[in-house]
Amino acid sequence: MADPNDATGTTRRRFLVGAAGLAAGGAADARAENVKNLPPNIADWTRQLGEGVGVRAYGNPSKYEKDVVRRTVPWLTATPESSVSFTPLHQLDGIITPNGLCFERHHGGIAEIDPADYRLMLHGLVDKPLVFTLDELKRLPRINKIYFLECAANSGMEWRGAQLNGCQYTHGMVHCVQYTGVLLKVLLEQAELKANAKWVMAEGADAAAMNRSIPLGKALDDCIVAYRMNGEMLRPEQGYPVRLVVPGWEGNVWVKWLRRLKVGDQPWFTREETSKYTDLLESGKARKFTFVMDAKSVITSPSPQAPVKQKGFNVISGLAWSGRGKIRRVDVSLDGGRNWRTARIDRLVLDKACARFYYEFDWNGEELLLQSRAMDDTGYVQPSKDALRKIRGVNSIYHNNGIQTWAIKPDGEVENVEIG
Amino acid sequence: MSKSGKIALGAALLVAFAASAIAQPKKESSRNYGIGQAATTEQMAGWDIDVRPDGQGAPAGSGSVKDGEKVYMDKCAACHGEFGESAGRWPQLAQGRGTLASHDPVKTVGSYFPYLSSVFDYIRRSMPFGDAQSLSNDELYAVTAYVLNLNDIVDEKFVLSKTTWDRVKMPNEAGFFDDDREKTEKIFWNQNPCMKDCRGPVKITGHAQAVDVTPDEKTQKRGVE
Numbered sequence: 001m002a003d004p005n006d007a008t009g010t011t012r013r014r015f016l017v018g019a020a021g022l023a024a025g026g027a028a029d030a031r032a033e034n035v036k037n038l039p040p041n042i043a044d045w046t047r048q049l050g051e052g053v054g055v056r057a058y059g060n061p062s063k064y065e066k067d068v069v070r071r072t073v074p075w076l077t078a079t080p081e082s083s084v085s086f087t088p089l090h091q092l093d094g095i096i097t098p099n100g101l102c103f104e105r106h107h108g109g110i111a112e113i114d115p116a117d118y119r120l121m122l123h124g125l126v127d128k129p130l131v132f133t134l135d136e137l138k139r140l141p142r143i144n145k146i147y148f149l150e151c152a153a154n155s156g157m158e159w160r161g162a163q164l165n166g167c168q169y170t171h172g173m174v175h176c177v178q179y180t181g182v183l184l185k186v187l188l189e190q191a192e193l194k195a196n197a198k199w200v201m202a203e204g205a206d207a208a209a210m211n212r213s214i215p216l217g218k219a220l221d222d223c224i225v226a227y228r229m230n231g232e233m234l235r236p237e238q239g240y241p242v243r244l245v246v247p248g249w250e251g252n253v254w255v256k257w258l259r260r261l262k263v264g265d266q267p268w269f270t271r272e273e274t275s276k277y278t279d280l281l282e283s284g285k286a287r288k289f290t291f292v293m294d295a296k297s298v299i300t301s302p303s304p305q306a307p308v309k310q311k312g313f314n315v316i317s318g319l320a321w322s323g324r325g326k327i328r329r330v331d332v333s334l335d336g337g338r339n340w341r342t343a344r345i346d347r348l349v350l351d352k353a354c355a356r357f358y359y360e361f362d363w364n365g366e367e368l369l370l371q372s373r374a375m376d377d378t379g380y381v382q383p384s385k386d387a388l389r390k391i392r393g394v395n396s397i398y399h400n401n402g403i404q405t406w407a408i409k410p411d412g413e414v415e416n417v418e419i420g
Numbered sequence: 421m422s423k424s425g426k427i428a429l430g431a432a433l434l435v436a437f438a439a440s441a442i443a444q445p446k447k448e449s450s451r452n453y454g455i456g457q458a459a460t461t462e463q464m465a466g467w468d469i470d471v472r473p474d475g476q477g478a479p480a481g482s483g484s485v486k487d488g489e490k491v492y493m494d495k496c497a498a499c500h501g502e503f504g505e506s507a508g509r510w511p512q513l514a515q516g517r518g519t520l521a522s523h524d525p526v527k528t529v530g531s532y533f534p535y536l537s538s539v540f541d542y543i544r545r546s547m548p549f550g551d552a553q554s555l556s557n558d559e560l561y562a563v564t565a566y567v568l569n570l571n572d573i574v575d576e577k578f579v580l581s582k583t584t585w586d587r588v589k590m591p592n593e594a595g596f597f598d599d600d601r602e603k604t605e606k607i608f609w610n611q612n613p614c615m616k617d618c619r620g621p622v623k624i625t626g627h628a629q630a631v632d633v634t635p636d637e638k639t640q641k642r643g644v645e
Contacts (some may be wrong), residue, residue, distance in 0.1 A: 035589075066643035069640070069643045071640050077509060078508055078509035080571065082549070124460055129458065130458065132457075164628060164633065169635075190453065191456075207470070207550070209546055209553070271539070271541065286532075287601075288597065291599070329611070332534075338618055339614045339617065340613070340618065360543055369622055369624075379609045380477060391604060395525050415627060417625075417627055
């Protein structure tokens with residue numbers, strides 16, 4: 001046995017049980033362990049006082065979790081100011097995404113808005129055009145709702161086949177948080193809509209002044225002018241101090257740094273809803289205003305960035321969501337979609353929110369082809385990638401909700417694969 | 421609380437509700453809270469920059485293709501290329517017509533944008549990249565005219581303004597149709613998806629590792645130490 005006082009007495013973690021070649025997992029798992037801290041020895045943190053209160057006035061994750069970060073794919077875009085970073089789905093569980101890990105998509109960088117100088121203008125086809133301060137928005141009746149937000153381009157790089165090796169990159173343009181704000185309906189009522197009002201344009205205060213048209217029916221239904229996420233004020237990356245929440249609809253219409261709402265009688269056909277965020281089909285014609293996000297799911301662990309570490313009992317963990325309503329069921333396949341078994345959905349199933357599912361199984365080192373298939377309460381079943389391509393071709397970029405396949409190899413490594 | 425107590429409370433609430441309903445004909449949900457300030461004409465004029473396909477919102481001013489060339493070369497060509505061909509990964513603005521149904525569609529102002537306003541409104545609010553909303557109205561009209569000319573949509577003598585707005589016909593205006601997924605993808609609604617022997621043998625046909633475009637995580641920024 002190693003000398004407990006020998007600082008060099010480290011061993012590798014004993015996860016290499018069974019197969020000698022099991023891949024090392026995330027960095028946290030690959031850390032060498034120090035026998036000084038292991039029983040029967042008493043670790044320093046058990047003997048000595050730690051930092052007192054107030055030292056960490058705004059707390060950060062443990063220093064051992066520094067690999068849990070948003071990541072980018074630098075070759076995707078010309079510049080980081082108009083680009084995307086991805087949620088590390090493989091390192092998270094449950095249904096709520098921590099604020100600092102919610103994926104980013106900016107078109108002109110992060111606007112840093114002084115809340116004292118924040119104004120929301122509401123005008124157009126209304127009787128009383130209004131300007132609200134942040135404090136005024138906060139005085140209005142407020143609600144709290146948990147919703148997923150998925151970028152329409154999530155999985156967009158995978159239309160022509162398996163490309164990026166990690167669910168952070170293939171599926172990480174989704175997050176799910178609780179928003180606090182005022183219903184857009186309440187604001188529109190304050191301004192008093194004219195009879196011919198049919199659409200609402202939302203515009204950002206960032207250097208892209210991102211603008212999108214939203215049908216009035218949706219605006220009056222469940223949209224929120226939100227200022228908080230998971231209890232605290234929105235993060236700058238997520239639109240501080242105010243963003244639009246458009247439940248179940250593509251992330252691009254959830255305008256961040258919201259500065260203006262204009263009511264009109266027809267859509268604006270802005271660049272973001274014509275040149276972008278339209279779905280080009282094989283015919284050369286494109287679908288427009290494809291707002292709703294179809295039901296989708298992905299196994300977040302195991303996945304390429306989260307390999308299987310041990311033979312024996314294992315838990316498959318994944319996320320499912322639908323822009324049409326609640327997730328009703330998630331099925332899991334271990335054989336590339338030949339046979340399916342129903343996964344366990346972990347209790348909390350909310351309208352247009354992420355649901356967490358688990359499937360428990362024993363793994364003996366055999367090769368597996370993992371898939372998950374979500375079904376929502378409208379009866380929509382997440383299609384295979386091939387079924388989707390049959391209708392849409394491979395040029396649509398947006399709205400790829402096809403079933404993802406992960407290949408588990410005998411060494412526990414996991415790869416994004418395409419199957420036929 | 422006793423049963424009778426509950427009934428009494430219920431009745432009291434009913435009376436209170438009825439009273440408020442009489443005093444205030446509007447539903448609770450459409451109440452005016454008296455919160456928010458009237459937006460002034462001047463405030464709205466400063467922020468009201470959106471332009472619609474029919475030209476509503478287009479500002480006063482005008483610009484020629486010729487004047488636009490100078491603006492474009494000074495402020496746009498570094499990213500978009502001298503002929504709109506793109507420098508690097510920046511958006512390509514010209515060419516691409518006839519490619520939309522091909523394996524490699526090239527979406528540009530000429531090949532894809534359906535309306536003049538889709539270009540004009542975008543340039544007005546967000547270009548030049550990094551110096552947004554800095555162009556004068558005349559520069560805005562001119563540079564838009566130049567981009568149209570790069571796409572052979574207008575000739576080199578064209579002057580864009582509110583009065584010539586309707587003369588611009590974008591080639592791909594008819595290239596879009598409304599979301600029809602609930603009709604054309606009806607097959608995806610299925611109350612009883614297959615659970616057993618759903619397909620033949622499965623073969624791996626593609627490997628992300630072979631494509632090898634996944635970023636190296638070691639080179640990426642890490643969290644707080």
